[in-house]
Amino acid sequence: MPDERAPMWYIGQHDSTRNDADTNSVSHQAHNAGYDLLTIPITTAHFHDRIINLVEQYENGTDSADRQVLPLVSPLMPVDTTLDPQDTSSALIATTASWIDLGSKDALVAHVSRHVFNLEVQYAAFCGVSNILIKGPIEGSDIVQYSRAILEALAMGAYLQLHIEVPMSGELEDTGESEYTHLAEFSTTPVSDAHVEEDAGGDDEYISWDKWDVVRTLSNYHPRLSVALELPRQVPSLSVQSRWFSEPLRILTFPRTSFLRNAKGYPVLSKAHQNLLTRYMRLRYAPWLLLSNVDDLSAATDASPSPEPTPAEAVSKARNSQKAKDPFPHLRYLRHLQSAQPSRPALERFGQGYQDYLQSPLQPLTDNLESITYEVFEKDPIKYEWYERAVALALQDLKPVIGNREAIIAVVGSGRGPLVARSLLASKQAGVPVKVWAVEKNLNAHVLLQRRAMRDNLWRGNVTVVKTDMRAWNGPVVEGAVRKVDIMVSELLGSFADNELSPECLDGVQHVLHPDHGINIPQSYTAHATPIATPKIYGDLFGRPGGLAADKWEIPYVVMLQQLDFLSLDSNISNAEVQLPNVQEAWAFSHPIPNTILSQAKARAGGSLERGGAGGAVGGDGHNEHNSRSCTMQFKCTRRGMCHGLAGYFESILYASRNSAKRVELSTNPVTMADKSKDMISWFPIFFPIKVPILVPDNADIEVKMWRQTDDRKVWYEWIIEASETTKGRKRRLGMSELHSSRKNGCIM
Numbered sequence: 001m002p003d004e005r006a007p008m009w010y011i012g013q014h015d016s017t018r019n020d021a022d023t024n025s026v027s028h029q030a031h032n033a034g035y036d037l038l039t040i041p042i043t044t045a046h047f048h049d050r051i052i053n054l055v056e057q058y059e060n061g062t063d064s065a066d067r068q069v070l071p072l073v074s075p076l077m078p079v080d081t082t083l084d085p086q087d088t089s090s091a092l093i094a095t096t097a098s099w100i101d102l103g104s105k106d107a108l109v110a111h112v113s114r115h116v117f118n119l120e121v122q123y124a125a126f127c128g129v130s131n132i133l134i135k136g137p138i139e140g141s142d143i144v145q146y147s148r149a150i151l152e153a154l155a156m157g158a159y160l161q162l163h164i165e166v167p168m169s170g171e172l173e174d175t176g177e178s179e180y181t182h183l184a185e186f187s188t189t190p191v192s193d194a195h196v197e198e199d200a201g202g203d204d205e206y207i208s209w210d211k212w213d214v215v216r217t218l219s220n221y222h223p224r225l226s227v228a229l230e231l232p233r234q235v236p237s238l239s240v241q242s243r244w245f246s247e248p249l250r251i252l253t254f255p256r257t258s259f260l261r262n263a264k265g266y267p268v269l270s271k272a273h274q275n276l277l278t279r280y281m282r283l284r285y286a287p288w289l290l291l292s293n294v295d296d297l298s299a300a301t302d303a304s305p306s307p308e309p310t311p312a313e314a315v316s317k318a319r320n321s322q323k324a325k326d327p328f329p330h331l332r333y334l335r336h337l338q339s340a341q342p343s344r345p346a347l348e349r350f351g352q353g354y355q356d357y358l359q360s361p362l363q364p365l366t367d368n369l370e371s372i373t374y375e376v377f378e379k380d381p382i383k384y385e386w387y388e389r390a391v392a393l394a395l396q397d398l399k400p401v402i403g404n405r406e407a408i409i410a411v412v413g414s415g416r417g418p419l420v421a422r423s424l425l426a427s428k429q430a431g432v433p434v435k436v437w438a439v440e441k442n443l444n445a446h447v448l449l450q451r452r453a454m455r456d457n458l459w460r461g462n463v464t465v466v467k468t469d470m471r472a473w474n475g476p477v478v479e480g481a482v483r484k485v486d487i488m489v490s491e492l493l494g495s496f497a498d499n500e501l502s503p504e505c506l507d508g509v510q511h512v513l514h515p516d517h518g519i520n521i522p523q524s525y526t527a528h529a530t531p532i533a534t535p536k537i538y539g540d541l542f543g544r545p546g547g548l549a550a551d552k553w554e555i556p557y558v559v560m561l562q563q564l565d566f567l568s569l570d571s572n573i574s575n576a577e578v579q580l581p582n583v584q585e586a587w588a589f590s591h592p593i594p595n596t597i598l599s600q601a602k603a604r605a606g607g608s609l610e611r612g613g614a615g616g617a618v619g620g621d622g623h624n625e626h627n628s629r630s631c632t633m634q635f636k637c638t639r640r641g642m643c644h645g646l647a648g649y650f651e652s653i654l655y656a657s658r659n660s661a662k663r664v665e666l667s668t669n670p671v672t673m674a675d676k677s678k679d680m681i682s683w684f685p686i687f688f689p690i691k692v693p694i695l696v697p698d699n700a701d702i703e704v705k706m707w708r709q710t711d712d713r714k715v716w717y718e719w720i721i722e723a724s725e726t727t728k729g730r731k732r733r734l735g736m737s738e739l740h741s742s743r744k745n746g747c748i749m
């Protein structure tokens, strides 16, 4: 398990009155104060005044007949900007004018705003600035017009990263416009008409997200577009926090109002703010923190104090001594929180760097895994421990059945042997002697198994290594006779339970299991799914070659899901502090399977007329058709959101005792994992994407249909998602994905 490194927090300073400051000297002050980042306006107050004059003159001096010709905004002059290519560094975030309205429904305001904005973005790009902070759409603005302007700005520089500043809910606290006349004041389009549509939800906490959703969707989930989220004084509900967590957060801004005062008068954040910060700062790319309009930077100037203060200066100094001790209490407080962060959960530490990174699922049946891959599995602090417990429990249950003889255990698919070792330890724990057969088809792992059987004291004389595909194994030979296995241990599970073909492999080796009392560990496993919003992963897939026509949409990916929002929540948990998703079971497998099923499968193999000759439903002779599955799952979504696909998990009963209530289980399902196998790290979830996201409104239903298909040569999945709403008993379909299929990328049997 990698050691946890101290979290890196980049903290910046934003001052909306910093109009004409010299970039070099404020950068110096910010650095001295201990900030990592600093905002700088692209244009000056002079530029603002020039534009306002232009609009005023146009308004006053233009007849309505001449209004077809809009005023021209002339290029920037040296007095219009303090930005210089020589002063730009990666620590600078340039801010665009806060007094424009890119989505104004008034032709004049929209025209001038767009010109101002374009001049600013182009000049910043020219200077080599890479981060630009842009105020989100103001109240009453046309979001589509606004989004168009953003889309165009993204094309103005190949390295520009645009951060749209939006409130978590409600309106922005720091509009930054108090110093300036806002262009919206010149609008002749009544705001009441203009904003009916966007504000229809009243105090709906999702209105701000709705606007961002349009901006992000119209810019095609652009990788250089992200959110600068302003934290409010009152942290909104957990659902809203989760929604923003799933979006491309790059900056968190803290206006003065987001802080409280503690008993000593120092600024602090509420517990809810602190929890939110801890959660957000664990993102793979932790957002930058921007302290907005707090703590005056000028206090950081290293001006030497006058040698002998006048009496007045001395009084004033004493009064300010508290403040003088710490001119940057907000910054210090955030640094304190940084150093006091709790350590991350085991899975997060283990998966550090892999969050939301799409991987193709392993195919251990067709491919031979490398030693390093086994080594990674073997780091799991829970899985092997649980297997040992399960084997010990099964041995205890078998004691009365097998009497004094040694129990026969087969570890099928034994890899480098960790489950062999755990079976031997379980034997000691249960006080039941065992002989173990280690069956492995990977010729390279076989070398290590043999070596260990010779050298390891625990193994020597107790373990027989067999190199074969388990489906071709005749069973253990003891004193020249083939015997049946009492306990068959395997770990052939994938992120979606059966996706590494455990059912097919275990069917193929069931003939060696004792027909009366033989135990499989695991005894059963189930696949689970839930619909999710994951703009980050969707954007990643969208940006890959092939557009919407490519096979990339037809693959279930193994991924350590992090930046997601569950669209359907478990309604049984009504705790404002905890939210669990509504994860449903898709299907189940259990072992051993009834012999009648195996006999019929055997009879169908070959497809002769007398053996059921019509073949399988989707190809082949149908001998694996008993391992097909299908399901329909219903999900209630109280809060609207964009569905990008399904998150998949698994649960497994390794062993449930016949003689007691004891059972040993594994789970990656977020609802049950903490109870069943907390801190297990071997499996990341699986993600089933959909090509075109579906907007799911409030109180809508999502129906998911899934299939596990097989043509006897391979196994693949199909999935379809449909959103609907029911009013007055009538169901109305709102959107449906394509039928997605991984047939081309199926798992070879």
Ligand SMILES: C[S@@+](CC[C@H](N)C(=O)[O-])C[C@H]1O[C@@H](n2cnc3c(N)ncnc32)[C@H](O)[C@@H]1O
Pocket (backbone or CB within 6 Å): 364, 365, 368, 369, 374, 377, 378, 412, 413, 414, 415, 416, 417, 418, 419, 439, 440, 441, 442, 445, 468, 469, 470, 471, 490, 491, 492, 493, 505
């Ligand atoms: C997920 S790994 C588990 C390895 C080991 N038991 C552990 O828990 O670390 C699955 C192992 O099963 C082996 N395997 C998969 N299908 C097999 C088959 N049909 N016959 C024999 N071995 C198989 C793979 O080569 C691989 O070593």
